[in-house]
Amino acid sequence: MTVENETEETADPAISPLAHFGAEVRLERERLGITREALGKEACCGYSLVAKIESGKRVPPLNFAEACDRMFPHAGGRFVRLWPLALRWAFPPWFRRYVELEWTAASLHMFHPQLVPGIVQTEEYARAVLRTARPVNLEALVTARVERQRVLEREEPTRLWLVLNEAVLRNAVGNKAVMRNQLARLLYLAQTPPHVVQIIPDKGNHHGWASPFGLLSFAEGPDVVHVDAFPRGYLLAETDDVTAANDAYDLLKAMAASPDESTEMIDSILKDYHP
Template sequence: MTVELSPDDATDPGPSPLRNFGNEVMLERTRMNMSRVELGRAVVCGESLVAKIERGDRVPQREFAEGCDQVFPHGNGRFMRLWRIALRYAYPPWFWPYVELEKKATVLRMFNPVVIPGIVQTREYATAILREGRPKGLEDIVTARLDRQQILQRENPPRLWFVLHERVLRNIVGSEQVMRQQLLRLLQIAETLAHRVQIIPDNGRHRGPAGASPFVLMSFDEGADVVHVDGFPRGYVLAEPEDVTDADDAYDLLRALAMPLDESTELINSALKECYS
C-alpha cells in the first residue's frame, strides 16, 4: 500500500487530498505565527513529522487531526473531515471498498490460518507483519490499519467471530514481547461476551476446506451478507448469493473443526505461558 504523491508544488492543494491536508495545516500554522516545533508540542509529535505532513509526505494519525482542530481557532472539525479524505492515500484503491463495508458491518466473521486479523492487531504486531512486505510508507500503512479499529470503540460496535489456526498463536511475529502483547489483546477479545474466538488445533494434519484463504463474512442491519477474500496480489469482495453461501458453508465447517470457546481461551492462555512468559 503506497502513498502516491505528485511532484508538483506542495502548496498547491490540487494534486491530492493528502497535500491539501498538509497545505491547510501550514496555512493555519503560519497564520498564527506558530513554528513547527510549537505545533509539534501542541499535538504531541516531532518537528520533522509536522514538516512531512505539511509536504504531503506522510499520512497523519487521527490524533494529529484532532489536535489541529483544538489548536487552530475555528477548526470546527475541519481537519478531521480533511483527514478522513487524506486517509484514503494509505490504502490501495482495491481495498477501500472493504474498509467502507467494514465500517457499516454489524457482525464480522473472520477466518485466518496465518496471522491475527488486522482489526485487533497491536501497533507492534501490525508493524512487524507489514514490514515483511518491504512496502513504501510503512508508517502510513500501519496508521491506516490501526485506525480501522475505531469501529470497536463506537456505541454499537460490530460483533467479532474469529476462527484461527493454532499456528497463529505460536509462530513468532516480531519478537516474543510483541507476541505476548498481541495474545493478551486476543485474549481480551475472547473474554468479551459480545465476541467469539475459536482455535483450530494443530494436530499435524490438514484441517479445513482445501486451499482456504483468509476471508471475512460481513453482515449488516440492512442488506445481504458479503464476503471479502484476502488474496495476492489483491483482495476482492464477493456479493453473489452463491459465493456468500459457499463462504457461509466453509465458515460453518471451520467452526465445527475448531475447539469450543472455553477451550480456545485456555489454549491462548497456554500459549502465553509456554511461549511468551
C-alpha cells in the same frame, strides 16, 4: 530549538485527500502563527511527523486530527471529518473500497490460517508483517492498519468474530515481545463482549481452508465477502458466493474450540512468551 523550514516542498493539495489534509493543516497553522513543535506537542507527536503530514507524506492518526480541531479555533471539527478520507488514501487502490465497507459494517466474521488479521494487529506485529514486503511507505501502512481498529472501540463498536488456526498463535512474527503483546491483545478481545475469538486446535489434519476470508454484515443491505489473496484481495457480493462463505464459516466455527476453551488456549500459549 527547532527551526521551522517553511520552504519545504509540499504536495499539490489536489493530488489526493491525504495531500489536501496536510495542506489544510499547514494553512491553518501558519495563519494562526502556531509552530509545528507546538502542534506536535498538542498531538503527542514530534516536529518531523507534523512536517510529513503537512507535506502529504504520512497518514495522520485520528488523535492528530482531533488536536488540529482543538488548536484551530474556527476548525469546527473539519479535520476529524477529513480524517477518514485521508486514511483511506493510504491504502492501495484495490483495498480502499473494502476499508469503506469495513467502516460501516455492523459485524465482521474473519478467518485466517497463518496470521493475526490486520484489524487486530498491534503496531509492532503489523510493522513486522508489513516489513517483509519491503514497502517504501512502511510507516504510513502501519498507521493506516492500526487506525482501522477504531471500529472496534467506538461507542457502538463493530462486532468482531475471529476464527484462527492454532498456528496463528505459534507462528513467530517479530521477537518474543512482539508475540507477547499480540497474544495479550487477542486475549483481551476474547474476553471482551461483543467480540468472540475461537481457535481451531492443531490435531495434525488440515481442515481444507487455506485462504483467509471475511464476511461483512450491515444494518441494511446484503453481506459482502472479502478474500485476502495474492497479489491483491477482492470482494464478492453475489448471493451464491456469500452463501458459500457463510457455510464455510459455520463449518470452521464448528471445528474450533469453544470461546472459553479458546481463551484458555491463548492464555496458555501467551505464558510461553513471558520472560
